[in-house]
Amino acid sequence: MIDRIDRRILSILQEDCTIPVAEIGRRVGLSTTPCWRRIQKMEEDGVITGRVALLDPKKVNVKVTAFVAITTSQHTEDWLKKFADVIREFPEVVEFYRMAGQVDYLLRVSVPDIDAYDDFYKRLIAKIEITDVSTTFAMEQIKYTTQLPLGYVPAEKPKGSAS
Amino acid sequence: MIDRIDRRILSILQEDCTIPVAEIGRRVGLSTTPCWRRIQKMEEDGVITGRVALLDPKKVNVKVTAFVAITTSQHTEDWLKKFADVIREFPEVVEFYRMAGQVDYLLRVSVPDIDAYDDFYKRLIAKIEITDVSTTFAMEQIKYTTQLPLGYVPAEKPKGSAS
């Protein structure tokens, strides 16, 4: 499915998607067209889900990250669906996970400061009933990357092998 | 610094940075050149930090997200520097925060499965001494976005006002 060259292409695009296809081709030892076709195919296959601009959180005034651990007594499918819909409407919630273990859900929330978090929190609990909430704040973002590790992609299929 | 139009441009670019400048201009009511210049300036100013391709985690075989809460007895500047350097070398660690409260550091780790996490964990503790580690796994990623909320950007400076 994804061979060594594709992986190198993905690695480049994960870092900077403004690099011209011709230059990417040069780096992976391909001319423009085949390189372009590979990228095209990976987009069709849904490997590449999009290309976006990343912003500096400080420059847009969201300096604080809060992690919100949520525990609930509600465990029905319907409740989760409603909960997910409510959460998705808050642009402050940048990540949202269903967890294994003690905590049921975990949110990562981006806001300017503690006061803004408090305001967000009030708006959240006004919209949905939650049993237990525990918030912790990050003082510093030491690493943040959108680059997924590519060392785990399934091994390349040797040419002509069965699918 | 960032006015209403800039905000709308950022909102578009955060969602999809392949949209041509002419089309962005059309949407925000600007012709190509001034729109292009605004984008250019926001890149120079560091508001836009880059443009990247996003991948589907499942397609590159990183289906599991682990949150790793780390507590340490070491609190010197030197130790943190070394710790941060070690962490940065692991591509599996996609986010890394210094926390307030009980937990000292929090990692988000992307791996294929629990076994791969265990392997990562062993490689991590072989590289650096950590007092206490607590890992929780996410069963499902319900929301993940790189789009920061733009509702908190400082209000536009009225024309001709003092700096």
Added chain:
DNA sequence: CATGAAATTATGGAGCT
């Protein structure tokens, strides 16, 4: 997979409001 042409888009200049 390479070559090269055609369409689209980015980039920058000159002048206007």
Added chain:
DNA sequence: AGCTCCATAATTTCATG
């Protein structure tokens, strides 16, 4: 200052060998 209009350069996109 910031904008529109217009010209040119770079890049993407696709037909053909």
